Amino acid sequence: MTLIESAKKGDITESIRTVAENESVDPQSLAEDIAKGLSVIPKNLFHDIAPVGIGRGLSTKINANIGTSKDKVSFDEEMKKLDICVKYGADAIMDLSTGGRTRDLRTMLMKRSPLCVGTVPIYEAVVRSAESHGSIAKMSVDDLFNVIEEHAKDGVDFVTVHAGLTMKAIESLKQEGRVLDIVSRGGAFLLEWMIFNERENPLYDNYDRLIELSRKYDLTLSLGDGLRPGCLEDATDRAQITELVVLGELQKIALENDVQVIIEGPGHVPIDQVELNIKIQKELCNGAPFYVLGPLVTDSGMGYDHISAAIGGTLAAAAGADFLCYVTPAEHIRLPDLDDVREGVVASKIAAHAADIAKGIPSAIERDRKMSRFRKNLDWEGQISMSFDPDKVRDYRAAVPPTEGDVCSMCGEFCAIRTVERALRPREK
C-alpha cells in the first residue's frame, strides 16, 4: 500500500506519526494533507530512513545535489559530500552522477545516507545510451523505463521526471524566442530525443507506466521543469507556464492513483516575480509541494550563486515554497567540491530558516530566541551552539581573539552589550 492509500483511509502510519511529532503538527491533519497531495513524505518502500515531510504547514526543507561528472569522478569525495550534507542539516540529497560507475556509487550512497535520496534517472539512461548507441537520441523508451525501475528497486525515494515537456511546450518555447532556451539537463536531453525521433516526450506518453512503477515502490514523483528559465529575461514566460499547466494535470492523475508528487520550479527569477511564481504554481498544481532551484535573483552572481539563491530561496519559501534545492558557489563554473557543498547547505539552511520565521514555524523562532539570549549574556559557547556552522564560528573567533574573554575583537572593551549592562543595571553587577 502507498502512503497516500493509507492516508486516504485515515490510517496514521508510522511515517506520518514521526513527521507529525518532529514538526509539532497534528498527525490527523498531516494525513489529510498527504491524502490531498498538499504534503508528501518521500520514502521508498525499500529504503530505511527517518521520514521527512515536505509541504503545507511544515518547516521548509532543503536538498543538496551531489554526484560525479565525466570530468571528475571520486567515490570517496562523494561520500564525504554526503557526510557534509548530513552534518550541516540537509533534509535530502540528490545523486546527479553522470561520470564513472554511477550505479555502484548510487548503491553506496543509498546504503550510507540517513537522508531521503532523489535522482534524475534520465541522466543515467542518457549516459548509457551515449556509451552503447553513440547518441542520446537513440535511447529506447524501454531503456529509459528500465533505468527508472532500477533506481526504484535500489530504494531511491524520489525521482525527477520532466514529463511536462511536451511537443506543445517545445512549440511554445520556439515561439517565445528565449535567450537561453533550455538549461535543464533532463529537459535538454528530452528535447534532443523528441526532435530527433519526431515523437512525443516518452515520460508524458507513457505516464501510466510511470504511475504504475511509482505505486509499486511508493516512489515519489518530482515533476521537473525542463523549461525552467536560465536567465532573468526568460523568467515567467509562456513556455514556462505552458509546461506548468501540464505538470498540474499530471499531478492530479498521480494523486488519483495514490502516487505522491512534488512540482519543481525555477530557476533564474527577478525578485519582483518570485512570489508570483509560487502563487501560480500553487494554483495550477492543486497546492502540491513546490521544490525550487534557488531561485537565483541575478544572472551575474557566478562564484557567489549560493548567495543569489539564498536571497531567492528566502523569498520563495516565505511565499509558500516548501522545498529548496541548494545552489553552491560552484554553480555555473564547475563540479562543487567539499567546501562548496558546505557553503551551499548552510546558505540554504539560512534561507529556509529566515522564511520559516515568517511562516511562523515554532522551532525556527525558538532558535533565534535562544541565540539572542546567549548574545545578551555574552555566552559564546551558547551562541556557537545555536549557529549553523559551529566549527567555522569557533575558528573565526580563535583567529582574531579578544583580549577580554567575554567580548569579541570587533569592539573589545567597547562592547555595546557590556556598556549598556553597566549603565542600565549597575547594582546587579
Add this chain to the structure above:
Amino acid sequence: MTLIESAKKGDITESIRTVAENESVDPQSLAEDIAKGLSVIPKNLFHDIAPVGIGRGLSTKINANIGTSKDKVSFDEEMKKLDICVKYGADAIMDLSTGGRTRDLRTMLMKRSPLCVGTVPIYEAVVRSAESHGSIAKMSVDDLFNVIEEHAKDGVDFVTVHAGLTMKAIESLKQEGRVLDIVSRGGAFLLEWMIFNERENPLYDNYDRLIELSRKYDLTLSLGDGLRPGCLEDATDRAQITELVVLGELQKIALENDVQVIIEGPGHVPIDQVELNIKIQKELCNGAPFYVLGPLVTDSGMGYDHISAAIGGTLAAAAGADFLCYVTPAEHIRLPDLDDVREGVVASKIAAHAADIAKGIPSAIERDRKMSRFRKNLDWEGQISMSFDPDKVRDYRAAVPPTEGDVCSMCGEFCAIRTVERALRPREK
C-alpha cells in the same frame, strides 16, 4: 555654499552633473531631489573624490566598514581593506577605528580613498575620554564636538551622529523590556553618558552646533539609530519608532538649514517586517535617503551573516532603501580580515544589484543581459568579466577544469546549452 544651497537655487554643480551622468538621470531632477532632501551627494568641501549620489531613482549604493579595534591594530591591513573595497565596487567606506593612533590612520585613509568616507566621531571621543578621564561618561560636550570638527576638517564626507537617542527614547526603551537593549556602540556610549550625567543627549541638545559645523564643511549628517534592534524579537518596537520620529524632526531642521541628511536603520528584522521598516522611515523622515545595516533576517547566521544581510538588504533596497551597509562573515565574532571584507562587499553588491533590477535601474538589467548572452555562447571570458569577482571565478574554474574547453566540469559533455543548440539549430553548426 553647501550643495543644498546650490541645488535650491537651481544651480547644477559639477557634482550633480557627474552623478546625473553616471546614473543616466536628468541633472535638473537630481538637483530638485537634493534640494528636497530626497537624494544626497556626501562630499566634504575639503575632500577630493568622485561624487556619488544616494537616494531616489539612483542605483543602490553600498558601504563597507573598516578600521582597527583595541584587539587588532594594523594600518597596513586597513589600507589593504580599503583597496579591496575599491576593487570590488564599494561606493563608500566608514572608518570605525577604535584602536591605535586613530587620527593618523584616518588621515592615511582619507588620502588614499577614492571613495566617499564616513566615520562615527563619538568612537574617537570615547576612546580619548576613556584614556584621559578613565571613563566614557566623563567626556565633555566640547570634547565630543572637537572630535566631530576634527573629522570634518580632515575631509570626512559623512558622520554618524546618534542625535535621536533622547531621554524620552531611553524611557521608551526601558518600558519596552527588550531582549538586547542597545547593540549600537554609539548608542551605548551615549546611554551611559546620559545616565551617568543625568543630562539629555549632547548631540540632540546641541543640534544647532552640529548644523553649523556641517554647513561649514558641507558635511553630510547620517542620523544614527542608537536603538536599532539587535535581535528579531526587538524589531519594530515602540523604542525604535520613538527614535525614528525624532530623526524625522532632525532631518527637517537640517534640510531647512541646507545640510544633507541620511537616516540610518536596522539591524535585525524578520523578513515580513523589512518592507514596513522602509515605508515607515520614508513617511516619518520626509523621504530622506535610508541607510540600512543589513538588515539581518535571522539572529542565528553567525559566520554567515553576510548572507543574512544580503537577504535582508535585497528586500530593503527593493522596498526603497538607498544605501546598504555591508555585513561580513565576521559579524558578531571578530574584527573582519581581508577575506571577510571581500566577501562582505560582494554579498552586498549582489543584494544591491538584485534590488536594482526590481527598481528598474538600467545598468543593473544590462549587466544580466550581457551575462546571459555570454552564457548562451559558452563565452567563458565574457561571463567572467560580468561577474562580481572575476579572480574567484577564474580560480574556481581552473581548480576542476573541464576536459572540453567550451563547457564546465559540472555537466561536461552533457552541457544542456550545447545539447539544445545541437537539437534546435543543427544546420547553423
